Amino acid sequence: MTSEAPLAAISFQAALLDLDGTLLDTIPDLAAAANAMLIELGAVALPEADIATYVGKGTENLVRRCLSDARVALPIDEASVARALAIFGRHYHAVNGRAARLYPGVVEGLAALREQGLKLAVVTNKPTEFTLPLLAHMGLAHWFDAVVCGDTCERKKPDPQPLLHACALLDCPPQRALAVGDSVNDALAARAAGITVLAVPYGYNEGRDIHELDIDGIVFGIDDAAAWAANPRRPRKRAGGHP
Numbered sequence: 272m273t274s275e276a277p278l279a280a281i282s283f284q285a286a287l288l289d290l291d292g293t294l295l296d297t298i299p300d301l302a303a304a305a306n307a308m309l310i311e312l313g314a315v316a317l318p319e320a321d322i323a324t325y326v327g328k329g330t331e332n333l334v335r336r337c338l339s340d341a342r343v344a345l346p347i348d349e350a351s352v353a354r355a356l357a358i359f360g361r362h363y364h365a366v367n368g369r370a371a372r373l374y375p376g377v378v379e380g381l382a383a384l385r386e387q388g389l390k391l392a393v394v395t396n397k398p399t400e401f402t403l404p405l406l407a408h409m410g411l412a413h414w415f416d417a418v419v420c421g422d423t424c425e426r427k428k429p430d431p432q433p434l435l436h437a438c439a440l441l442d443c444p445p446q447r448a449l450a451v452g453d454s455v456n457d458a459l460a461a462r463a464a465g466i467t468v469l470a471v472p473y474g475y476n477e478g479r480d481i482h483e484l485d486i487d488g489i490v491f492g493i494d495d496a497a498a499w500a501a502n503p504r505r506p507r508k509r510a511g512g513h514p
């Protein structure tokens with residue numbers, strides 16, 4: 272068998288797309304809000320590259336990681352975290368989308384997936400209050416048949432629940448869905464849901480190499496993911512990895 276043998280033809284019915292690090296580079300706005308929060312709490316700003324590694328498990332995790340990493344000791348009891356979250360939210364609402372950028376190939380890829388007859392959903396760990404205005408601001412909202420956010424279900428990715436919820440909303444069996452993400456949270460959630468999953472190499476993945484992920488392939492953008500969906504290929508073999 273060659274390393275790029277075609278898979279037994281799956282005809283995909285839906286694409287479930289991660290947001291931060293997959294469709295949009297949101298780090299400048301997230302870092303600006305996180306640093307404004309830290310400064311308001313009497314700490315100093317953190318490097319944007321460090322903050323980028325805290326993105327992927329939702330806003331509360333980002334805020335907690337910033338508080339514990341602050342160069343000035345900050346309280347991390349529940350009341351202090353809740354206060355910090357409210358401060359972060361105020362700042363993020365003020366800048367959400369300001370410096371965010373679509374990655375190359377996103378619009379072309381969404382159009383190509385649609386042309387192949389797939390329904391499209393966003394499945395993000397970002398809370399609804401930030402996700403919906405951001406999709407509207409970036410001109411992306413009209414592409415999606417469903418949007419599942421970090422607070423839509425009881426549990427977030429890496430739990431499979433949000434991806435399975437998106438499948439239910441789109442009336443798509445998990446075996447006929449294709450997830451595309453940038454992080455271990457997308458990979459684990461999709462595997463647990465029995466959903467084929469691809470990863471893009473330009474996202475955040477909590478600072479780790481995406482070659483460590485158990486996924487069905489690496490694609491270089493949503494346009495490449497659409498090409499993969501039309502002609503699925505087996506991933507190259509990796510030592511100890513998924514076959």
Ligand SMILES: O=C(O)COP(=O)(O)O
Pocket residue numbers: 289290291292325326327328329330333394395396397398421428
């Ligand atoms: O809010 C986050 O931590 C990341 O969101 P994502 O699931 O769109 O990558």
Ligand SMILES: [Mg+2]
Pocket residue numbers: 289290291292293327452453454474
């Ligand atoms: Mg992501």
